Amino acid sequence: MATRARGHRAADVSVGQRSGRRHPLVAAAMALPPAALLTIVFGGWEAVVTQASSVAGMLGR
Template sequence: MAMQQTGSQPPRRRRATGTGTRNPLVALAIALPVAALLAYAFGGWHQFALQANTMVQMMSR
């Protein structure tokens, strides 16, 4: 049997509210490996090292 549209909105799923918000260190532990992988995959490490080297040279003058 087909479901009928009655005009009312379907019930929304509610997110389970455990302890509240996530600890920022947990979010950092999740995000840093992904950021490191993307930087390595797209050559970001080389660019970072090049810019850091340039800044050190400018500051040492």
């Protein structure tokens, strides 16, 4: 019975969300903190710069 209640609650939450694309600034705000953390932890600064350049190119088209 508890599983059913959780499934019902999850369905209610998803109904209230709008579909569509996320604003690029919101997406960047969500992606930058984990990217910075991974850069610090793994030392992959060159990879982050390359990806950021690719994203900037996509947003600029």
